[in-house]
Every structure is written in C-alpha cells, then in structure tokens.
Amino acid sequence: MDEHSGTLHCEPCEACHFEAWQRIVDGRLRWEESQSCPVYGVQACHGGWGPPPPWVRERIIAEEGTVRLPVGEPDGVPIALLRRVYGLTIAEVAAARATGWEATPVEARFLAESAGAADPGQAYSSPSGG
Numbered sequence: 001m002d003e004h005s006g007t008l009h010c011e012p013c014e015a016c017h018f019e020a021w022q023r024i025v026d027g028r029l030r031w032e033e034s035q036s037c038p039v040y041g042v043q044a045c046h047g048g049w050g051p052p053p054p055w056v057r058e059r060i061i062a063e064e065g066t067v068r069l070p071v072g073e074p075d076g077v078p079i080a081l082l083r084r085v086y087g088l089t090i091a092e093v094a095a096a097r098a099t100g101w102e103a104t105p106v107e108a109r110f111l112a113e114s115a116g117a118a119d120p121g122q123a124y125s126s127p128s129g130g
C-alpha cells in the first residue's frame, strides 16, 4: 500500500527534518511524510492512502491537534464508516462510542464528507444566508 521514493541515509540523524500531513484526494484520505536532511542532503517522501501509520499520525496530531467527534447515530460519525476507514475492532468502536473519536482536522473533514456523501440531499443542501 505504501509508496516510497527517494533514498534514506542509514538512520535519521539529529539534523533530519520531518514533515507529515494529510489531505483529501478525489474523496479519499491520503497521508504524506517527507524527510529532509541538511547534513546528508537527502530527501525522502513516503505516502499512502487511508489513515496514516501511528508515527505519522502522532506527528500530524502534534502539529494540528485533534477534533473530538461524536460517534453513532443520529448526529455522530456513522459506526460503519468509522470501522471502514480505520479498521476498528468491536472494542475500539465501543470505546469510541463512549468517549468520542479523536480525529485529526483533515480526518474530521473527510469523515464529514464521507458521511454526507451517503445522503445526497444533505450533501448538496446549503443553508441560506451566511
């Protein structure tokens, strides 16, 4: 699933600079990570579809924080959607239902768009006024 390009030097060193981010591409969740090193002059990029690996997600959360989303009907993230996107176990779903789901801002937007896409009437209605 992962795509790799560029070459890493043997180990990340103290001068290495990491960046990680998420975006939505064609209605799908995508993550990217880049490493650049002024000492070795290397750059590497990794990316993949779906939720990022834990170490990438931690980096994104450190930068952008999280949004706590309610889970379950009627107003929360649909449980089926949450399970499909994150591959949660039953226990994880139960915990998310109880406490809410900590999503990154991009994931929150993606989940809202995905939930809305199942209901075209809702997705295309726009409230009048501002």
Ligand SMILES: [Zn+2]
Residues within 6 Å of the ligand: 011, 012, 013, 014, 015, 016, 017, 036, 037, 038, 039, 040
């Ligand atoms: Zn380095």
